[in-house]
Amino acid sequence: MFGLYRPKSLDDALEFLSKNAPEVRPIAGGTELLVLLRDKKIPTPKYLLDLSPLKNQLSYVKVEGEVVKIGATTTLYELSKTFLHKDVRFAGFVDTWRKFGTFAIRFSATIGGNIAAATQYSDYITLLLAYDASVRVISVKGERVIPLEHFIVDKRNIRLQPDELIVEVEFPNPPDRTSSSFIKFDRRELLIAGIVTGACYLSLDGSRIRDVKIAFDMVRDKRIPARLKEVEDFLRNREFSEEIIEKASEEVLPASMKRISDWWTSAEYRLDMSKVSLKRGLLRSKTRIERGVI
Numbered sequence: 462m463f464g465l466y467r468p469k470s471l472d473d474a475l476e477f478l479s480k481n482a483p484e485v486r487p488i489a490g491g492t493e494l495l496v497l498l499r500d501k502k503i504p505t506p507k508y509l510l511d512l513s514p515l516k517n518q519l520s521y522v523k524v525e526g527e528v529v530k531i532g533a534t535t536t537l538y539e540l541s542k543t544f545l546h547k548d549v550r551f552a553g554f555v556d557t558w559r560k561f562g563t564f565a566i567r568f569s570a571t572i573g574g575n576i577a578a579a580t581q582y583s584d585y586i587t588l589l590l591a592y593d594a595s596v597r598v599i600s601v602k603g604e605r606v607i608p609l610e611h612f613i614v615d616k617r618n619i620r621l622q623p624d625e626l627i628v629e630v631e632f633p634n635p636p637d638r639t640s641s642s643f644i645k646f647d648r649r650e651l652l653i654a655g656i657v658t659g660a661c662y663l664s665l666d667g668s669r670i671r672d673v674k675i676a677f678d679m680v681r682d683k684r685i686p687a688r689l690k691e692v693e694d695f696l697r698n699r700e701f702s703e704e705i706i707e708k709a710s711e712e713v714l715p716a717s718m719k720r721i722s723d724w725w726t727s728a729e730y731r732l733d734m735s736k737v738s739l740k741r742g743l744l745r746s747k748t749r750i751e752r753g754v755i
């Protein structure tokens with residue numbers, strides 16, 4: 462059994478962590494942690510630190526200066542009620558929401574929990590990598606801001622000290638003529654893990670690709686999402702055309718991605734579907750920029 466600590470404030474939570482780490486595990490929505498504890502996949506901690514009393518401090522979506530900030534305890538449902546689901550520059554957030562678990566899960570699951578879970582199935586990691594996001598963490602000793610791509614080390618392995626909490630995810634506010642897409646492909650439509658998961662961020666200047674960022678699940682031998690920087694470099698500053706998208710998907714992507722076989726499917730099929738996902742993701746983002754609809 463474990464004790465449950467319900468902090469009065471963020472400072473109280475950090476004090477508790479500082480005194481009791483590493484025997485404390487934060488719990489947000491519990492949709493990942495409680496399953497792992499029930500199935501004895503991780504050791505039972507002495508305490509769970511309940512983050513729900515901190516919602517008045519840590520649940521928000523806002524723009525400050527040129528930065529979009531999402532509080533760690535913001536649930537996916539809360540996220541869906543903000544500008545992130547209305548503005549075409551963030552369209553990939555709507556795609557991700559539509560493909561995420563079930564409706565019940567979306568009410569409890571939080572952004573901070575999705576990032577800290579750090580698996581290839583952490584869909585918001587894939588999406589937020591394409592937005593070049595960083596993670597803000599805090600402890601009694603102070604704050605650190607770490608690029609998301611460095612924060613996730615390996616499956617269930619993140620750069621977070623036992624006395625630290627994730628408090629915020631932030632990323633640059635995209636310019637006009639920008640949109641994104643998130644594609645999760647599996648054999649069925651609902652409650653899927655995703656044979657291939659990919660996110661594209663596309664920013665156009667006329668028909669020139671001003672900026673592009675692409676992230677997929679399990680790009681290399683690690684079971685975590687990562688960026689496809691070779692494909693991005695190939696596409697950036699070129700005129701957007703079907704030919705260039707074809708070349709990026711069929712030639713550059715296979716050279717920069719090491720797909721693996723597992724229980725779900727073969728590496729070959731995964732690679733083929735990754736090519737299709739990249740083409741569709743880029744074309745969908747471009748259509749969204751031009752038509753202004755998600």
Ligand SMILES: Cc1cc2nc3c(=O)[nH]c(=O)nc-3n(C[C@H](O)[C@H](O)[C@H](O)COP(=O)(O)OP(=O)(O)OC[C@H]3O[C@@H](n4cnc5c(N)ncnc54)[C@H](O)[C@@H]3O)c2cc1C
Nearest residue numbers: 489490491492493494561562571573574575577583584627
């Ligand atoms: C039926 C089902 C379907 C699912 N479908 C999907 C899916 O489609 N896509 C997907 O990505 N995931 C899915 N998940 C996994 C899970 O729902 C998500 O990862 C979710 O975002 C986790 O958030 P949470 O708030 O519930 O985290 P919790 O379960 O509360 O915590 C997860 C981990 O994060 C840590 N943690 C939480 N908050 C913080 C914080 N602020 N600072 C530091 N550490 C923290 C916890 O200690 C724990 O290690 C599914 C789960 C279930 C049960």
